[in-house]
Amino acid sequence: EAEVAQSPRYKITEKSQAVAFWCDPISGHATLYWYRQILGQGPELLVQFQDESVVDDSQLPKDRFSAERLKGVDSTLKIQPAELGDSAMYLCASSFRQGPYEQYFGPGTRLTVT
């Protein structure tokens, strides 16, 4: 069964350092999402891509967060500089196309900022 791949699974970094997360969506899925999940809460959308284009980044803190999907396949989410409040699970999801369709999540990257 096809799955969304994410790496690393765990990341510990000091505040003010840069950190990057990688996601490889299910093959053929045009739409890719990055979510942030704070412990005890539901996921919150950070950015949505349709192929290589950003379609929604309204909740992305653009002063420190950036995301790219250069070839419309895998994607990288970067934080620079990391802050203590960024400690969370970062989840990647993909769907066949944009719209009200099933989203499939990867295992996530647990980030701890010290």
Place this chain on the structure above:
Amino acid sequence: GENVEQHPSTLSVQEGDSAVIKCTYSDSASNYFPWYKQELGKGPQLIIDIRSNVGEKKDQRIAVTLNKTAKHFSLHITETQPEDSAVYFCAASNNNNDMRFGAGTRLTVKP
């Protein structure tokens, strides 16, 4: 924007009993309602979903109901098993795929 509220936040049942989790949403434009199961240290797993043109959907021990007029939908798990223990999230999405999640329900099934 959409606001999804989920109740209860924790639920404990005896093995074999039924469990019901309820969600309400605010945006009448929402037309897709998935449910996710999240086990510790893992990403959310889609377990069932329903669209606004359907009132009920069932898959083995899991069923979801939708009341568009009242803007609420529910997850029903029958004959619960210990492996059903997890955190369950409801979500609501519109045609722009602006998906909003509830805060989650921690379900514990006691053997």
